Amino acid sequence: MGRNDLARHALGDIRPMSSTEELRHTALDALHRSLGATMTDFAGWDMPLRYGSERDEHNAVRTKAGLFDLSHMGEITVTGPQAAALLNFALVGNIASVGVGRARYTMICRADGGILDDLIVYRLAETEAASSTYLVVANASNAQVVLDALVERSAGFDAEVRDDRDAYALIAVQGPESPGILKSLTDADLDGLKYYAGLPGTVAGVPALIARTGYTGEDGFELFVKPEHAVELWQALTKAGEGVGLVPCGLSCRDTLRLEAGMPLYGHELSTSLTPFDAGLGRVVKFEKEGDFVGREALTEAAARASQNPPRVLVGLIAEGRRVPRAGYPVVAGGEVIGEVTSGAPSPTLGKPIAMAYVDAAHSAPGTAGVGVDIRGSHEPYEVVALPFYKRQK
Numbered sequence: 083m084g085r086n087d088l089a090r091h092a093l094g095d096i097r098p099m100s101s102t103e104e105l106r107h108t109a110l111d112a113l114h115r116s117l118g119a120t121m122t123d124f125a126g127w128d129m130p131l132r133y134g135s136e137r138d139e140h141n142a143v144r145t146k147a148g149l150f151d152l153s154h155m156g157e158i159t160v161t162g163p164q165a166a167a168l169l170n171f172a173l174v175g176n177i178a179s180v181g182v183g184r185a186r187y188t189m190i191c192r193a194d195g196g197i198l199d200d201l202i203v204y205r206l207a208e209t210e211a212a213s214s215t216y217l218v219v220a221n222a223s224n225a226q227v228v229l230d231a232l233v234e235r236s237a238g239f240d241a242e243v244r245d246d247r248d249a250y251a252l253i254a255v256q257g258p259e260s261p262g263i264l265k266s267l268t269d270a271d272l273d274g275l276k277y278y279a280g281l282p283g284t285v286a287g288v289p290a291l292i293a294r295t296g297y298t299g300e301d302g303f304e305l306f307v308k309p310e311h312a313v314e315l316w317q318a319l320t321k322a323g324e325g326v327g328l329v330p331c332g333l334s335c336r337d338t339l340r341l342e343a344g345m346p347l348y349g350h351e352l353s354t355s356l357t358p359f360d361a362g363l364g365r366v367v368k369f370e371k372e373g374d375f376v377g378r379e380a381l382t383e384a385a386a387r388a389s390q391n392p393p394r395v396l397v398g399l400i401a402e403g404r405r406v407p408r409a410g411y412p413v414v415a416g417g418e419v420i421g422e423v424t425s426g427a428p429s430p431t432l433g434k435p436i437a438m439a440y441v442d443a444a445h446s447a448p449g450t451a452g453v454g455v456d457i458r459g460s461h462e463p464y465e466v467v468a469l470p471f472y473k474r475q476k
Contacts, residue, residue: 108153109251109309110316117330124333125222127154132332140335140430143298144472146327147257149319150336152304153312156225157250158218158232162241165214167373169203172235174358174381176371177216180205185278185295188366189358190228195380196354197361198231199224200346202295204280217246217291217306221348235376251312255319256302256339258474259326264303266322268292272303286318297336299343300474338427341436344398344470350409350424351396351438357384360393394421395446398471399464401435405457407464412456413439420445423455431472438469 105128114121119130130151132139142148160169169177175188185204189197204217220228225247232243255263265272270283270292280293288311296302307315320328337347346352351361358364359381367381387393399407406428413421421441429436437455445453448468454461 106154108151109312110151110153110253113313113316114151114330119330119332122333125154127222129154130330130332132334133330136332136334136338137430139329139331140338142327142329143257143300143331143335143339144431145258146329147255147259147263147302147323148298148329148331148335149316149323150254150256150331150333151312151316152252152254153250153309154222155252156220156222156228157246157252157306158220158225158229159215159244159246160218160232160236160241161213161215161244162239163212163214164240165216168232168236168239168241168243169216169218170371170373171239171375172232173201173203174367174375174377175203176368177203177205178371180216182207183279183281184276185280185293187278189352189363190231191357191377191381192354193377193380195357195377195384197348197352197356197358198354199228199348200352201228202278204291204293206280206291207282224348249308250306251309252304252306253312253315253319254296254302254304255323255328256296256298256331257300257328259323259328260300260302263319263323263326263328264292267318286315286322288315288318290315297343297345298339299345299470299472300339337425338430341425341427341438342429342431342470342472344438346396346438347425357381359384359388362396364388392443394440395443396424396438396469397441397446397448398467398469399423399426399437399439399453399455400432400467400471401437401455402463402465404435405460405462406435407437407439407455407457407462411437413441413445413453413464414456414461415445415450415453419456420453429471436471437464441466 114130122131166178202219206215267286275294291306293304407423407426411423412419423437423439426437450466
């Protein structure tokens, strides 16, 4: 997402289904079940948590390639002569400066500066000389909130906001072998496709928006296609990846992959109680852009506060022992609570438990001594490190 959204089983956020709820199913639902996937309710969708070993799926993405169904993400199309102006007003980023075929990570905030969601916005090829088209991709759990906010904020703009959640299936292939797998199925210029860029093309004969984006810390692609083409595309990618170790991957390993890569997850590192400056992501707020935007005044004040009195800082924590921290556990030093864990899990790549946490600025420097996590009354020692825990070699 941004970026984006994943199974929170390790973080305790998967909710039980009530008797009145009906889960939504992606176009790949029957295929997941045929592969023996363990399914779970995530943001109202029945999604694959894992197919076999979470660790094996994680390691496949780090060393070879993994295939993900991300069709639960929320796609919203914004089009019209004033589409860019609307998005500049509705979001904190400078969307008007995004070139055709490029994408930008940004956020949508409330008037008080609180983060409603983090987003990726793609500027698609122009269809009319005076009209621009953007694809806004929201986290599954926030898609309706984002849609409602964009519709409300579109008043007075010559632009249309369209709910396209049912118009797309989204399949991601991630990992070092992903460019080779995709090249065998498309004549699109993948070598020329930069990170955070997208181009229309065909993959295995299926029309797709091919985006070089992802949420794993690895090179990879996200493919937006019509739902009726999803099974055909998944099967073609599976066949193309047979010789190089491609495996289907669930939302569980997506969590550990993004955690190792230091990528925030809405509901954990991001929330309405935090501004982008509180989250250490003030860089996404573009005060210099033309015109007003929702939250400008509150965010100006938040930026000033952050420069004068630094808020808690998001840091990495690596365990010295084997006990795994979870979201909400207190971070302690000298007998005092100095922060809180936002995400935690065993790291297959590092071979140790890791966590992200907001801690007081005085304890945020890498190597700060005496920091621990209170795990059920026991203060377990942790090393403070800079994020990310893992960065791929390019």
